[in-house]
Amino acid sequence: MYQEVLKQLNFITLEIEKLVNKITTNKYNPFYYHGALPQFYLWVLYLTGLLLFAYYIPTVDNAYLSKKMVNAWTSVDYITKTLPFGAIFRGMHRYAGDAMVITIILHMIRVWFTDRYRQYRWVQWTSGVLLLVLVLFIGQTGYYLVWDDRSLILTRMTVSSLTYLPVIGEPIKHWFLNGDLISNLTMSNFLFIHIGLSFSLLSFLWIHYVRMTRPVLTPPPAINYILVALVLLVVFIYPINSGQMADLNHQPTSFDIDWFFLFPYWLMAKVNMGVYWLFMLAGVVALTVVPWFVRSKPVEAAEVVTNKCTGCSLCYRDCPWQAIEMVPAPPTSRFKLLATVKPYRCTGCGVCVGACAFDAIDVPDLPDAKVLDQIKGLVGAT
Amino acid sequence: MTEKKKVLALMCERSVDVNDADLQNLSDLGVVKFPCSGMIQPLMIEAALKAGACGVVVTGCQIGDCFYREGNKLLMERLLGERPPGLKKNVDKRRVLGLWLSKLQKSRFIDDTKEFTNFVVNLK
Numbered sequence: 001m002y003q004e005v006l007k008q009l010n011f012i013t014l015e016i017e018k019l020v021n022k023i024t025t026n027k028y029n030p031f032y033y034h035g036a037l038p039q040f041y042l043w044v045l046y047l048t049g050l051l052l053f054a055y056y057i058p059t060v061d062n063a064y065l066s067k068k069m070v071n072a073w074t075s076v077d078y079i080t081k082t083l084p085f086g087a088i089f090r091g092m093h094r095y096a097g098d099a100m101v102i103t104i105i106l107h108m109i110r111v112w113f114t115d116r117y118r119q120y121r122w123v124q125w126t127s128g129v130l131l132l133v134l135v136l137f138i139g140q141t142g143y144y145l146v147w148d149d150r151s152l153i154l155t156r157m158t159v160s161s162l163t164y165l166p167v168i169g170e171p172i173k174h175w176f177l178n179g180d181l182i183s184n185l186t187m188s189n190f191l192f193i194h195i196g197l198s199f200s201l202l203s204f205l206w207i208h209y210v211r212m213t214r215p216v217l218t219p220p221p222a223i224n225y226i227l228v229a230l231v232l233l234v235v236f237i238y239p240i241n242s243g244q245m246a247d248l249n250h251q252p253t254s255f256d257i258d259w260f261f262l263f264p265y266w267l268m269a270k271v272n273m274g275v276y277w278l279f280m281l282a283g284v285v286a287l288t289v290v291p292w293f294v295r296s297k298p299v300e301a302a303e304v305v306t307n308k309c310t311g312c313s314l315c316y317r318d319c320p321w322q323a324i325e326m327v328p329a330p331p332t333s334r335f336k337l338l339a340t341v342k343p344y345r346c347t348g349c350g351v352c353v354g355a356c357a358f359d360a361i362d363v364p365d366l367p368d369a370k371v372l373d374q375i376k377g378l379v380g381a382t
Numbered sequence: 383m384t385e386k387k388k389v390l391a392l393m394c395e396r397s398v399d400v401n402d403a404d405l406q407n408l409s410d411l412g413v414v415k416f417p418c419s420g421m422i423q424p425l426m427i428e429a430a431l432k433a434g435a436c437g438v439v440v441t442g443c444q445i446g447d448c449f450y451r452e453g454n455k456l457l458m459e460r461l462l463g464e465r466p467p468g469l470k471k472n473v474d475k476r477r478v479l480g481l482w483l484s485k486l487q488k489s490r491f492i493d494d495t496k497e498f499t500n501f502v503v504n505l506k
Contacts, residue, residue, distance in 0.1 A: 014484050021444065026482075032446035116449065212451065314466060318420075320451035349450035350421030354457060357425065357467035363417070371414060372429055378387045378412030379435035 033219040037103035048093040058187040072147035091235035118291035139261035148243035150255040300364040301343035308360035311337030315352035387412030394419035420453025437502030
């Protein structure tokens with residue numbers, strides 16, 4: 001049943017892509033770069049974030065405001081109102097974040113619908129779920145940094161959700177606030193979490209990409225221009241404004257919600273804290289185990305015919321899964337290198353068979369000799 | 383043994399999906415299926431031509447969309463001679479047709495194959 005539904009969904013994706021291909025040709029079809037889209041937005045976020053970082057001041061102190069002291073809110077206000085193009089960069093940083101979440105979800109849906117998420121791809125799927133959770137969390141910390149009404153209420157809600165957790169809750173809260181109360185140290189910690197975790201995304205992305213040869217990391221320039229133009233368009237249509245500066249003696253009661261990042265807070269406000277944590281954990285676990293919903297037929301890994309392999313490393317270069325490693329050949333061999341297959345990475349696709357000019361590698365399901373027999377049987381001269 | 387086919391199609395399972403009913407219309411076509419078009423070796427194409435086929439059709443998914451990531455792209459580059467191993471120089475390139483079609487483009491596969499068959503059978 002589940003598989004039938006997925007099959008239909010696969011057809012729908014193909015149908016949509018066929019339609020898009022008519023407009024863009026397959027070279028510029030954004031669906032063929034679905035993984036590279038969020039990666040591109042990540043670079044946009046890094047660049048705009050760097051510019052914001054230059055002017056951002058991570059303090060909450062507003063005791064000396066009358067003496068023109070600055071804090072987080074006034075520095076953001078300065079970026080938005082005084083700095084040339086500041087509002088544009090701030091808006092781009094905000095909306096590129098939203099766009100990144102949209103493209104990640106698009107990426108996830110396409111991978112799921114086209115059945116490219118399980119078996120040998122489980123590393124990519126699970127690291128992808130981790131990346132999604134991280135991106136959502138980083139996005140939330142971005143909202144704390146503005147230090148308006150909303151930041152304050154979000155911080156307080158996070159603290160109360162953390163204190164609900166037994167044993168680990170208190171230390172995590174202490175880490176989160178960088179102390180027991182909201183203070184200047186809290187703000188520098190938020191900035192550190194926001195930026196530090198953003199860079200840690202790169203190491204998780206490495207896990208995400210490590211099993212792929214030549215991962216598609218950049219869409220063609222034409223698509224990049226459109227991606228930036230889309231963000232700029234939204235920046236001009238819906239300019240960003242901060243709320244009131246946060247006042248620690250005042251408790252705001254409501255805030256505008258950004259559905260891409262702040263939906264957990266919506267849930268938190270609706271239900272009991274226990275239900276909230278249960279729901280969040282269950283959500284992450286359910287997403288993580290999606291690849292194991294279906295029983296997959298085990299892959300028969302490709303096998304190297306040791307006495308035919310010349311060590312030319314063509315299969316090693318072509319394997320799209322980094323599943324072939326060239327090792328020194330045994331001393332009895334005439335050649336220097338020998339191809340070996342890592343069976344846990346092999347997908348049984350047979351690209352190595354196509355790359356080998358010496359018939360030295362075989363996929364057990366469909367060996368070379370059998371293919372040649374079939375060919376000769378169909379067109380044979382006799 | 384059945385009669386010999388004039389044209390051979392080496393097909394990726396995940397691209398155009400032909401069933402027996404379609405093959406009755408294409409009586410000159412013999413089909414060998416592969417898990418991925420990347421598995422097709424230029425040697426196999428040479429073997430088919432040498433064994434007496436008039437032409438070989440190779441099908442893979444749309445370029446940019448390969449279930450196994452890049453099989454179709456690699457094969458295309460091999461056939462164009464941009465990536466080793468390629469076709470030998472004495473292979474008549476007019477007798478090899480590459481079609482990069484998704485599962486939904488069966489009618490185009492049938493049309494193009496018929497046209498190709500007519501062309502190839504009349505080649506000297």
